[in-house]
Amino acid sequence: MPRIGTPREPGYASTPRQLARNAAILDAARRLGERHGLERVQMSDVAAHAGVALGTLYRYYPSKHHLFAAALTSSIAALPEPTAGSADSVGAAPADPVAAVRDFLGTAAGNLLAEPQLARAMLVSVNVIRSAADTPADPVMPQRILSIAGIDAPSEEDRRLVRMVEQCMYGILTWATAGQLDAAAAVADVRYACELLLAPWRIQG
Template sequence: MPRTAEPRQPAAPVSRKQLARRVAILRAASELGARDGLAGVQMLDVAKEAGVAIATLYRYFPSKTHLFTAVLEWHIEMFLEGHREGAAHGPAADGVTEVAETLIALTAKLLDSPLLASAVALSSFTEYASAVPSRYDIAGSCLGQTVLRLLGVRETRDEDRSTVRLLIYSWWGLFVAAQTEEISAQQLEADLRLATRLILAPYSDRSA
């Protein structure tokens, strides 16, 4: 009986030209996903829109699930980069409050495009369910590192990593609930502020 081939992992771009190709693919997928939704996006159309060969697309993203999971990560990274630059010129807030407001603003940005929000949510769930859980380093992700920075954590302990995981999983659940319209935007904000305040209570004094 033939063995099922192991899923191929995405190639990592190393040169500036390869990085530019990857960004072009992510941008094209974002535009098509926002217009057509996950089911309506074809990989060939993404390659054409990005101006790359279909083989190049599959080299970086072996499946549509890989592609839209990366789209989510890319959008989070872009938002946090811009949010950090803007925060540098704004009034200082305590770390816990700043984390809550950052998560609220990030969620609102992702929900600006309902079809794309649905595409990245479905893809991320599928990717997580099919992968080895230990592969995911939530605390080491861009979002996890941003939370730790806002809280003033310089030397990360196991407890810090667990707290960040708990917070991001809570945020993700609320994002999905808002994306599927189980909760309103107002309820989302209230729940995010409450979850952040409760989960990050031990950090209130150090970030004040």
């Protein structure tokens, strides 16, 4: 059974020292997750590798699922903006918002699946966290997608399309990390799902 603790965000990581500590925790989780897989990562090892007390780690992340779900969010937040020709100029809306999001999420999927044990740890955790009642929706992924599409003032329809792309991508990645789909096919599916689900942006624009 997925047993998770009370949802709690590391919201107090606001001083430079706290932010550095949080970054060290997530970095340790990523390295140990890729090496050992979700089930064999011990919270005490994460604390030791990050150089924090175990109690501190649990204050930030009440369970391994909270920890690895946060690692995924921070991985997505850290992905570079797409650089290749999809934007007319820096800061402007891309000429083709669908292609921009497709390239970004395709690259993100490929990067995640290149570390399969870590990807599985993060996706299992996200599924558990998202299944828990009262977990607040994570705004990082939708905000990145809207930003890459050059949409500053999203309509209800825009938010809905982004939500469906996000659901579909997590589904495809979960499927891939469970060994149902090879990484290349999963990346191709993510790209194709973006083309199909975001088609209204092309028809409107």
